[in-house]
Amino acid sequence: MVKNQPTPVHLLAFGAHPDDVEIGAGGILAKHAAAGFTTAICNLTEAELSSNGTVEQRRNESRQAAEILGVSQQLCLGFPDRGLTGTAEQILKITQVIRELKPKVVLAPYWEDRHPDHVACSKLVKEAVFDAGIRRKKVPGGEPPHRVTQLYHYFINDIYQADLIVDISDVYETKMEGVLAYKSQFLREEGEVDTPLNSPSYLSMIRGRDQLWGHQIGVLYGEALVSPRPMKQSYLLPLK
Template sequence: MNQSSLHVLAFGAHPDDVEIGMAGTLAKLHNEGLKTGICDLTLADLSSNGTVDIRKKEADAAAEILGSTIRVNLGIPDRGIRLDNEQISKVVTVIRTYKPKLIFIPYQIDRHPDHGWCARLVEEAVFSSAIKNYRDTENLPSHRADAVYYYFINGFHKPDFCVDISETITQKIASLKAYASQFSKADSDRVETPLTNGYIETVEARERMMGKEVGVIYAEGFKTARPLLLDSHGLGVNQ
């Protein structure tokens, strides 16, 4: 593996999206010695609470908690994610730079339109990244990721597979609490949003429920873009 390569690269529309959906998995993979990274598409410049500078600091703190090798931000306007050549090229450059084996993106069915747009944009970039003659912003060599998986942000969906995060749930909660501007209870100087009313507790309850579905304490659920191919080990068959 190239020194700059990652095993896993997770994309989110805003800083904190990846943490909500799969912080426990990222921490678990890091603890197992794998290299992980996060790419935020926007600076969340339209956030009701906090500022761009505050959210940058919070995002860096959360990434450190999770052991992420890199965290980059593409500076796409908040609520301005679109399927145009400029944005696709930016995402392709990130994919080709870090050459991830696995890419994670938000599940498209979500109350926030940006999360669906993020998924669609990265899907386009994943395809273009593998095309030899496609030119990104840096004219980098093509790269084909092994697989794309979808994580959940808002809502509770039936997963195609789960990851046991019982040992890293504390890191997940800590990474979410790093975003004090978003998840702290609203006071007189802040706007009340869905995130300021027990959102972290809701996420924790979801992961506990997901864990109950697969027989562990806590789990994060994921959807697949295509069927999984399993061997006897993956099927849980032991000799």
């Protein structure tokens, strides 16, 4: 699970596979890291069933992407690819990660997506965020309860109505550099097969979608988030 002694982070992003977080929230991670916040990525699987690339390639690409985005800690729980079944054991391991890293904000995939693993990851993280705050819920490491301030969901393959759009214009090329660290997935080489990710339109879709969200808030690029609960706002106008 967490290697060595884990340290608390401000923001923890979960993905079903290496590259999920980078696609949907890479700009958010890069922006917060640049501002001095500590960030972490926790992938549930090693994407061992991916059509292209090997597990070792994906590990190296994941490390490169984390370095590019300024991610301070990176974890992989090693759940089976296409095996995110929502067992009590899987939820417990995610709960322990949340208690160990004590994030204020957690990110997870949106609960509607063409890939069933992304949907399953969304549900697992939601369960674990809830369990992490239960006082009498025990985890193997004995970590005390931790309540996450906010859970947000990011988009991977699709686009829906956003509750919040983060301006990532100043770090956008850093985001795309992090995405392109996954050469085995996005750049088709000889001997590899066609997939939705290495099709000519996929990277254009990511950039176009981020431009669309940016346009909605009057900036060049944005990343959209959805909150499963109402968002708190004390005033609609700035106080004088």
